[in-house]
Amino acid sequence: MWTNSHIVHLPSCERTNREEMEVAQNTWVGAAPQKPSPYLSNRGNLIRDFTGILREGFLLYHKDKHDEKDNPNGMINLGTSENKLCTDLLSERLTQADMFHIEPHLLQYADWKGRNFLREEVARFLYDYCKAPRPLKADNVVTLNGCTSVFCCLSAVVCDPEDAVLVPTPFYGMIKKHFILYNNVKLVYAHLTSEVSAADENPFHLSVEKLEKALQEATQEGARVKAIILINPHNPLGDVYTSTEMMQFLEFAKRHELHAIIDEIYMLSVFDERTTFQSVLSFKKLPDPQRTHVMWGISKDFVASGMRVSCLYTENQDVISAIGELASFHGVPGTTQYQVAQLLRDRDWIDQVYLKAHRNRLREAHHYVVNELRNLEVPFLHRPAGFFVWADFRKFLKEETFEEEINLWHHFLCEKILICCGKAFECCEPGWFRIVFSDKLPRLQLGLQRLRKALQQLEENHQCIGP
Amino acid sequence: MWTNSHIVHLPSCERTNREEMEVAQNTWVGAAPQKPSPYLSNRGNLIRDFTGILREGFLLYHKDKHDEKDNPNGMINLGTSENKLCTDLLSERLTQADMFHIEPHLLQYADWKGRNFLREEVARFLYDYCKAPRPLKADNVVTLNGCTSVFCCLSAVVCDPEDAVLVPTPFYGMIKKHFILYNNVKLVYAHLTSEVSAADENPFHLSVEKLEKALQEATQEGARVKAIILINPHNPLGDVYTSTEMMQFLEFAKRHELHAIIDEIYMLSVFDERTTFQSVLSFKKLPDPQRTHVMWGISKDFVASGMRVSCLYTENQDVISAIGELASFHGVPGTTQYQVAQLLRDRDWIDQVYLKAHRNRLREAHHYVVNELRNLEVPFLHRPAGFFVWADFRKFLKEETFEEEINLWHHFLCEKILICCGKAFECCEPGWFRIVFSDKLPRLQLGLQRLRKALQQLEENHQCIGP
Ligand SMILES: Cc1ncc(COP(=O)(O)O)c(C=O)c1O
Ligand SMILES: Cc1ncc(COP(=O)(O)O)c(C=O)c1O
Numbered sequence: 017m018w019t020n021s022h023i024v025h026l027p028s029c030e031r032t033n034r035e036e037m038e039v040a041q042n043t044w045v046g047a048a049p050q051k052p053s054p055y056l057s058n059r060g061n062l063i064r065d066f067t068g069i070l071r072e073g074f075l076l077y078h079k080d081k082h083d084e085k086d087n088p089n090g091m092i093n094l095g096t097s098e099n100k101l102c103t104d105l106l107s108e109r110l111t112q113a114d115m116f117h118i119e120p121h122l123l124q125y126a127d128w129k130g131r132n133f134l135r136e137e138v139a140r141f142l143y144d145y146c147k148a149p150r151p152l153k154a155d156n157v158v159t160l161n162g163c164t165s166v167f168c169c170l171s172a173v174v175c176d177p178e179d180a181v182l183v184p185t186p187f188y189g190m191i192k193k194h195f196i197l198y199n200n201v202k203l204v205y206a207h208l209t210s211e212v213s214a215a216d217e218n219p220f221h222l223s224v225e226k227l228e229k230a231l232q233e234a235t236q237e238g239a240r241v242k243a244i245i246l247i248n249p250h251n252p253l254g255d256v257y258t259s260t261e262m263m264q265f266l267e268f269a270k271r272h273e274l275h276a277i278i279d280e281i282y283m284l285s286v287f288d289e290r291t292t293f294q295s296v297l298s299f300k301k302l303p304d305p306q307r308t309h310v311m312w313g314i315s316k317d318f319v320a321s322g323m324r325v326s327c328l329y330t331e332n333q334d335v336i337s338a339i340g341e342l343a344s345f346h347g348v349p350g351t352t353q354y355q356v357a358q359l360l361r362d363r364d365w366i367d368q369v370y371l372k373a374h375r376n377r378l379r380e381a382h383h384y385v386v387n388e389l390r391n392l393e394v395p396f397l398h399r400p401a402g403f404f405v406w407a408d409f410r411k412f413l414k415e416e417t418f419e420e421e422i423n424l425w426h427h428f429l430c431e432k433i434l435i436c437c438g439k440a441f442e443c444c445e446p447g448w449f450r451i452v453f454s455d456k457l458p459r460l461q462l463g464l465q466r467l468r469k470a471l472q473q474l475e476e477n478h479q480c481i482g483p
Numbered sequence: 484m485w486t487n488s489h490i491v492h493l494p495s496c497e498r499t500n501r502e503e504m505e506v507a508q509n510t511w512v513g514a515a516p517q518k519p520s521p522y523l524s525n526r527g528n529l530i531r532d533f534t535g536i537l538r539e540g541f542l543l544y545h546k547d548k549h550d551e552k553d554n555p556n557g558m559i560n561l562g563t564s565e566n567k568l569c570t571d572l573l574s575e576r577l578t579q580a581d582m583f584h585i586e587p588h589l590l591q592y593a594d595w596k597g598r599n600f601l602r603e604e605v606a607r608f609l610y611d612y613c614k615a616p617r618p619l620k621a622d623n624v625v626t627l628n629g630c631t632s633v634f635c636c637l638s639a640v641v642c643d644p645e646d647a648v649l650v651p652t653p654f655y656g657m658i659k660k661h662f663i664l665y666n667n668v669k670l671v672y673a674h675l676t677s678e679v680s681a682a683d684e685n686p687f688h689l690s691v692e693k694l695e696k697a698l699q700e701a702t703q704e705g706a707r708v709k710a711i712i713l714i715n716p717h718n719p720l721g722d723v724y725t726s727t728e729m730m731q732f733l734e735f736a737k738r739h740e741l742h743a744i745i746d747e748i749y750m751l752s753v754f755d756e757r758t759t760f761q762s763v764l765s766f767k768k769l770p771d772p773q774r775t776h777v778m779w780g781i782s783k784d785f786v787a788s789g790m791r792v793s794c795l796y797t798e799n800q801d802v803i804s805a806i807g808e809l810a811s812f813h814g815v816p817g818t819t820q821y822q823v824a825q826l827l828r829d830r831d832w833i834d835q836v837y838l839k840a841h842r843n844r845l846r847e848a849h850h851y852v853v854n855e856l857r858n859l860e861v862p863f864l865h866r867p868a869g870f871f872v873w874a875d876f877r878k879f880l881k882e883e884t885f886e887e888e889i890n891l892w893h894h895f896l897c898e899k900i901l902i903c904c905g906k907a908f909e910c911c912e913p914g915w916f917r918i919v920f921s922d923k924l925p926r927l928q929l930g931l932q933r934l935r936k937a938l939q940q941l942e943e944n945h946q947c948i949g950p
Contacts, residue, residue: 110818161816
């Protein structure tokens, strides 16, 4: 029932030394599947062997992190969607006196859905920052340790094992893991491509027609599709849907009685001032409110992925109650709940200090990276949001296959630059890569230097990346 | 596949007013199963409706908490296994300057198994406090947000759906939920009773014979038993196994190729100085090290159930890797990991301040409660560990049925005293209750006054608890 269809075979890097080779064999995507463990169940073996390009790259980076002083030849990570531009501001805020307050009840068991004070603060925060037409209710909020867990819980309660969920590709690839590991829910894809037409000049553009077609095909093939995932602002594309578009997608979901799982984790990371993000929570009327579930968290917009705090907003009390049961596995420390409530409450800091810097720094870093890509003659999508640029390396592939894409990824890794290839996002066209730009300038510079070098080498000597 | 066989029908409390009745109907065990939600999957509906006596009592308490000033007639909770005796010491320690330190990496994604610094600290801590014969290895440690999550992960990776795990009853009843909700693993029981014989004068005493018999019966009935759960010190009995006993249980597990899941969450809560607790990690040689998995956490021994930090120690690297994948759903904030590492490192405080007070206060509270039980002529097991007394209320039942036990539980609730009945621990003999004593004296006094009143009423007027 669990499948492991994502394994890709990876040729070894000719230029690595023995030690690196060992790392490669143990951890890279495409390492031959391990021998089943006699100690694990079938499920346990599939869980152990479940890996993916995003995670593998991340592990590889952690074995050989770049550090200016201690490891200048270590890996530069422009592969993990993390924001390192405002860590200074957040650290400063989190070490202010008001954060260090411990009441006994924070150390005790409490409502697994999250403490009231936090759920109320989240409801107020979303009301203001999503510009909701009516105050939002704490009763509609569940707080969990990461959107990772929100996906996991939602898939458990709206799907049965082997049900399916529709998602446009490319998409944040970890979601696949969130749906399958515990819950054995599969994803079916609406593939977007770079192809444009006179009617639609926007590459990788999502439309209702594409959703209808994908749903119809999946259903014909026997999939029991129960939900659709919509990421807005989008990872990895950086797209922001207009409210008209989003409304159409929600109408589509309603028509087919699909739950709409809306991931707005990048909602405050729109750095282009000409673009306005419109949260689903800002809509006056939702087509199917009982099947509309919105998630957000502090991992991206508050550069706090290590804090593990996120929330789900839904009017559906059955979903809230069911997730309330599962929430015992996804609890956030009382003390952390307190800190996050303090953070979200501090509107002066958020508006006057944090968000301004957050967006400015994103804009500058984006500007730097897209300029460099232009210099490198790497085409890319110019988008207003997120931490990454979706870039087109197709011309550097010997042929347009995923094997070649992985080879190119591997070649970059040999040059100690981690970016993520399209396969990690289930993109159907080989050759696209996501480059994260939300890092400090010196690291971006070094990363792009290495990228340049890697591309130059390719032009000089194709055999580096051959098997 | 998921079943909901734990629902018991509860008569309404004649003495409650309308408002309380509503609460009762919505939340008490025995509230008629809700109508299936059209928005949830079958699994989702079963998850939503999964409830239990422990959780129901807890929710009820949270709706009407006793507070000396604000709600003196509110519920006294001697039902949740939580320690409120040393919260002052822990709060004080957690607000010392060394705790408020934020390095950027604490705010970022990291190894889901737990950060190295914490896993190393846990390994050192367990090495010292479990008196391990050899240093323990950080590589054998996974840290997760609660033993709740450790149970969940273990059941996912050592069992397939509908596999079974053997557990002696009574036992900490939530485990049932931890095994079934995500993973659909069922428990099979080795029932212990109060019956004693010349050969064994110890009521509810676990022996290998009882395990063998239960395993054989379960297997004959078609159960695929993959593991055994051993809680030591035991919840709810307060028993501490001798190392000879534990070794026999481990030999039994080895004989049948069962994983031994050892829950030592109360390991530092042995308050009777004549008793020495021997951790499985102190054994020179384990019968089947690759199938022996030990968990511990700070919820009980460091009175920090709201912090959500626990660990698993196992030499089995397949189990570690598989749980490492699942751990993304059970992450602990980087900042909390840092604080817990600081806490575990501070041996002066632990040894000179904390543990002494912890044990003394437990001992005193235990002493008070067992004396009161003697005065009330309620028999109980006198045990050296844990936060609770296992007490025999059989003579207060009109007949020895679980319906009558629930009636009695309900009668106590009417008197605003929450203690947990044996059914919550799957005890096979009706009439036993677990009374938590790890609370401040004024609350214990009020709780026991109410218990006395409730028992007196019973003697005067049995009809209060009839349906
Ligand atoms: C679109 C999207 N959703 C969810 C997540 C996971 O968020 P969390 O850190 O809250 O688990 C990510 C992280 O990269 C993401 O990009
Ligand atoms: C024996 C036992 N194991 C595990 C737990 C749950 O621990 P945690 O708070 O770490 O999830 C409890 C809590 O009551 C317990 O009594």
